[in-house]
Amino acid sequence: MDRAPEPHAGWTFLTNHSRVLAAIAQNHTTRVRDIAARCRLTERAVLKIIADLEEGGYLAHVRQGRSNVYRVAPDSPLRHPADAPATVAELLAILVHHESGRSAAATGEARKAP
Template sequence: MDAAPEPHTGWTFLTNHARVLAAIADNPNVRIRHIAAHCRLTERAVQKIISDLERDGYLSHVREGRTNTYQIEPGMVLRHPAEAGLPVAALLSLLLQDEVDRSTATDQLSAKRQRIPVEGG
Protein backbone atom coordinates (compact mmCIF):
# COMPACT_ATOMS: atom_id res chain seq x y z
CA MET A 1 0.00 0.00 0.00
CA ASP A 2 1.30 3.46 -0.91
CA ALA A 3 2.10 5.91 1.84
CA ALA A 4 -0.29 8.78 2.32
CA PRO A 5 0.88 11.96 0.57
CA GLU A 6 2.20 14.75 2.71
CA PRO A 7 -0.64 17.10 3.66
CA HIS A 8 -0.71 20.64 2.36
CA THR A 9 -0.73 23.38 4.95
CA GLY A 10 -2.36 26.74 4.46
CA TRP A 11 -5.18 27.73 2.20
CA THR A 12 -5.59 27.10 -1.52
CA PHE A 13 -7.74 28.55 -4.27
CA LEU A 14 -9.31 25.26 -5.36
CA THR A 15 -11.18 22.58 -3.50
CA ASN A 16 -10.16 18.95 -3.67
CA HIS A 17 -13.40 18.28 -5.54
CA ALA A 18 -12.35 20.73 -8.28
CA ARG A 19 -8.88 19.17 -8.47
CA VAL A 20 -10.29 15.64 -8.81
CA LEU A 21 -12.81 16.75 -11.43
CA ALA A 22 -10.05 18.49 -13.42
CA ALA A 23 -7.88 15.35 -13.30
CA ILE A 24 -10.79 13.31 -14.64
CA ALA A 25 -11.53 15.91 -17.32
CA ASP A 26 -7.91 15.66 -18.42
CA ASN A 27 -8.12 11.85 -18.68
CA PRO A 28 -11.52 10.11 -18.36
CA ASN A 29 -9.80 6.73 -17.88
CA VAL A 30 -7.47 7.89 -15.11
CA ARG A 31 -6.94 5.53 -12.19
CA ILE A 32 -7.79 6.60 -8.66
CA ARG A 33 -4.17 6.10 -7.56
CA HIS A 34 -3.01 8.56 -10.24
CA ILE A 35 -5.64 11.13 -9.24
CA ALA A 36 -4.54 10.74 -5.62
CA ALA A 37 -0.88 11.27 -6.48
CA HIS A 38 -1.61 14.25 -8.74
CA CYS A 39 -3.91 15.93 -6.21
CA ARG A 40 -1.81 14.93 -3.18
CA LEU A 41 -4.72 13.09 -1.59
CA THR A 42 -5.21 9.58 -0.32
CA GLU A 43 -6.95 7.08 -2.56
CA ARG A 44 -9.73 6.85 0.02
CA ALA A 45 -10.27 10.63 -0.14
CA VAL A 46 -10.45 10.48 -3.95
CA GLN A 47 -12.99 7.64 -3.77
CA LYS A 48 -15.13 9.74 -1.41
CA ILE A 49 -14.91 12.78 -3.69
CA ILE A 50 -15.85 10.72 -6.75
CA SER A 51 -18.78 9.31 -4.79
CA ASP A 52 -19.90 12.86 -3.89
CA LEU A 53 -19.63 14.01 -7.50
CA GLU A 54 -21.57 10.99 -8.78
CA ARG A 55 -24.27 11.28 -6.11
CA ASP A 56 -24.93 14.92 -7.05
CA GLY A 57 -24.95 14.29 -10.81
CA TYR A 58 -21.66 15.93 -11.81
CA LEU A 59 -20.00 12.67 -12.77
CA SER A 60 -20.87 9.14 -13.84
CA HIS A 61 -18.79 6.14 -14.82
CA VAL A 62 -18.92 3.00 -16.89
CA ARG A 63 -16.94 -0.03 -15.83
CA GLU A 64 -14.96 -1.60 -18.69
CA GLY A 65 -13.14 -4.65 -17.37
CA ARG A 66 -10.88 -3.34 -14.62
CA THR A 67 -11.05 0.25 -15.85
CA ASN A 68 -13.56 2.99 -15.13
CA THR A 69 -14.36 5.51 -17.83
CA TYR A 70 -15.73 8.68 -16.29
CA GLN A 71 -18.21 11.06 -17.90
CA ILE A 72 -18.52 14.62 -16.60
CA GLU A 73 -21.84 16.41 -16.94
CA PRO A 74 -20.58 19.76 -18.30
CA GLY A 75 -23.93 21.54 -18.03
CA MET A 76 -24.27 21.05 -14.28
CA VAL A 77 -23.96 24.36 -12.46
CA LEU A 78 -21.51 25.05 -9.66
CA ARG A 79 -22.95 24.70 -6.18
CA HIS A 80 -21.97 27.92 -4.42
CA PRO A 81 -24.49 30.80 -4.72
CA ALA A 82 -21.71 33.18 -5.77
CA GLU A 83 -21.22 31.10 -8.93
CA ALA A 84 -24.93 30.56 -9.56
CA GLY A 85 -25.54 29.61 -13.17
CA LEU A 86 -21.88 29.00 -14.01
CA PRO A 87 -21.54 25.53 -15.57
CA VAL A 88 -18.86 23.03 -14.61
CA ALA A 89 -17.58 23.24 -18.19
CA ALA A 90 -16.53 26.87 -17.63
CA LEU A 91 -14.52 25.97 -14.54
CA LEU A 92 -12.88 23.01 -16.25
CA SER A 93 -11.96 25.05 -19.31
CA LEU A 94 -10.09 27.45 -17.04
CA LEU A 95 -8.35 24.69 -15.10
CA LEU A 96 -7.38 22.65 -18.13
CA GLN A 97 -6.23 25.71 -20.06
CA ASP A 98 -4.20 26.68 -17.02
CA GLU A 99 -2.27 23.41 -17.30
CA VAL A 100 -1.37 24.26 -20.91
CA ASP A 101 -0.54 27.87 -20.03
CA ARG A 102 1.58 26.72 -17.08
CA SER A 103 3.66 24.44 -19.31
CA THR A 104 4.08 27.19 -21.89
CA ALA A 105 5.00 29.77 -19.24
CA THR A 106 7.55 27.41 -17.69
CA ASP A 107 9.12 26.77 -21.09
CA GLN A 108 9.24 30.50 -21.83
CA LEU A 109 10.79 31.27 -18.43
CA SER A 110 13.46 28.60 -18.95
CA ALA A 111 14.27 30.02 -22.37
CA LYS A 112 14.60 33.54 -20.93
CA ARG A 113 16.89 32.31 -18.14
CA GLN A 114 19.17 30.67 -20.69
CA ARG A 115 19.53 33.94 -22.63
CA ILE A 116 20.19 36.21 -19.62
CA PRO A 117 23.94 36.67 -19.06
CA VAL A 118 25.14 36.28 -15.50
CA GLU A 119 27.23 39.23 -14.33
CA GLY A 120 30.16 39.03 -11.96
CA GLY A 121 30.93 35.43 -12.85
Protein backbone atom coordinates in the same frame (compact mmCIF):
# COMPACT_ATOMS: atom_id res chain seq x y z
CA MET B 1 -0.44 1.44 -0.60
CA ASP B 2 -2.06 4.74 0.37
CA ARG B 3 0.84 7.12 0.99
CA ALA B 4 -0.27 10.31 2.70
CA PRO B 5 0.84 13.49 0.93
CA GLU B 6 2.76 16.13 2.79
CA PRO B 7 0.44 18.32 4.88
CA HIS B 8 -0.66 21.73 3.74
CA ALA B 9 -1.38 24.41 6.29
CA GLY B 10 -3.90 27.12 5.57
CA TRP B 11 -6.50 27.56 2.90
CA THR B 12 -6.32 27.16 -0.89
CA PHE B 13 -8.25 28.68 -3.78
CA LEU B 14 -9.32 25.36 -5.28
CA THR B 15 -11.08 22.54 -3.52
CA ASN B 16 -9.98 18.95 -3.74
CA HIS B 17 -13.28 18.23 -5.51
CA SER B 18 -12.42 20.68 -8.29
CA ARG B 19 -8.91 19.24 -8.61
CA VAL B 20 -10.22 15.68 -8.94
CA LEU B 21 -12.90 16.74 -11.43
CA ALA B 22 -10.29 18.56 -13.54
CA ALA B 23 -8.01 15.51 -13.52
CA ILE B 24 -10.85 13.31 -14.70
CA ALA B 25 -11.93 15.84 -17.34
CA GLN B 26 -8.44 15.76 -18.84
CA ASN B 27 -8.33 11.95 -18.95
CA HIS B 28 -11.64 10.10 -18.77
CA THR B 29 -9.90 6.76 -18.24
CA THR B 30 -7.44 7.88 -15.56
CA ARG B 31 -6.87 5.63 -12.56
CA VAL B 32 -7.63 6.60 -8.97
CA ARG B 33 -3.95 6.09 -8.18
CA ASP B 34 -2.95 8.62 -10.85
CA ILE B 35 -5.57 11.14 -9.73
CA ALA B 36 -4.31 10.83 -6.16
CA ALA B 37 -0.71 11.45 -7.21
CA ARG B 38 -1.64 14.40 -9.41
CA CYS B 39 -3.88 16.03 -6.80
CA ARG B 40 -1.57 15.12 -3.90
CA LEU B 41 -4.33 13.24 -2.10
CA THR B 42 -4.68 9.72 -0.79
CA GLU B 43 -6.49 7.17 -2.93
CA ARG B 44 -9.12 6.86 -0.22
CA ALA B 45 -9.79 10.62 -0.37
CA VAL B 46 -10.09 10.47 -4.18
CA LEU B 47 -12.60 7.60 -3.95
CA LYS B 48 -14.70 9.63 -1.49
CA ILE B 49 -14.57 12.70 -3.74
CA ILE B 50 -15.58 10.65 -6.79
CA ALA B 51 -18.53 9.27 -4.80
CA ASP B 52 -19.52 12.84 -3.81
CA LEU B 53 -19.30 14.04 -7.42
CA GLU B 54 -21.37 11.09 -8.64
CA GLU B 55 -23.98 11.60 -5.94
CA GLY B 56 -24.22 15.28 -6.89
CA GLY B 57 -24.72 14.44 -10.57
CA TYR B 58 -21.43 15.99 -11.70
CA LEU B 59 -19.80 12.72 -12.69
CA ALA B 60 -20.74 9.20 -13.78
CA HIS B 61 -18.68 6.14 -14.59
CA VAL B 62 -19.02 2.94 -16.57
CA ARG B 63 -16.91 -0.17 -16.07
CA GLN B 64 -15.01 -1.30 -19.16
CA GLY B 65 -13.15 -4.46 -18.30
CA ARG B 66 -11.07 -3.71 -15.24
CA SER B 67 -11.14 0.06 -15.78
CA ASN B 68 -13.56 2.90 -15.23
CA VAL B 69 -14.49 5.38 -17.93
CA TYR B 70 -15.77 8.63 -16.44
CA ARG B 71 -18.24 11.09 -17.92
CA VAL B 72 -18.34 14.65 -16.61
CA ALA B 73 -21.68 16.52 -16.68
CA PRO B 74 -20.44 19.81 -18.18
CA ASP B 75 -23.77 21.66 -18.10
CA SER B 76 -24.25 21.17 -14.35
CA PRO B 77 -24.32 24.42 -12.40
CA LEU B 78 -21.71 24.97 -9.70
CA ARG B 79 -23.04 24.24 -6.21
CA HIS B 80 -22.60 27.56 -4.42
CA PRO B 81 -25.28 30.20 -5.09
CA ALA B 82 -22.62 32.90 -5.42
CA ASP B 83 -21.18 31.01 -8.42
CA ALA B 84 -24.49 31.06 -10.35
CA PRO B 85 -24.95 30.77 -13.27
CA ALA B 86 -21.47 29.31 -13.91
CA THR B 87 -21.29 25.69 -15.06
CA VAL B 88 -18.83 22.85 -14.63
CA ALA B 89 -17.69 23.39 -18.23
CA GLU B 90 -16.75 27.00 -17.48
CA LEU B 91 -14.79 25.99 -14.38
CA LEU B 92 -13.00 23.22 -16.26
CA ALA B 93 -12.11 25.59 -19.10
CA ILE B 94 -10.24 27.77 -16.62
CA LEU B 95 -8.52 24.81 -14.94
CA VAL B 96 -7.52 23.17 -18.23
CA HIS B 97 -6.09 26.47 -19.45
CA HIS B 98 -4.05 26.66 -16.22
CA GLU B 99 -2.85 23.06 -16.63
CA SER B 100 -1.80 23.58 -20.25
CA GLY B 101 0.23 26.63 -19.23
CA ARG B 102 1.83 24.66 -16.43
CA SER B 103 2.68 21.78 -18.77
CA ALA B 104 4.21 24.17 -21.30
CA ALA B 105 6.32 25.79 -18.58
CA ALA B 106 7.53 22.38 -17.38
CA THR B 107 8.43 21.38 -20.93
CA GLY B 108 10.34 24.64 -21.40
CA GLU B 109 12.24 24.08 -18.17
CA ALA B 110 13.11 20.54 -19.23
CA ARG B 111 14.57 21.85 -22.49
CA LYS B 112 16.72 24.40 -20.63
CA ALA B 113 18.23 21.75 -18.35
CA PRO B 114 21.76 20.65 -19.40
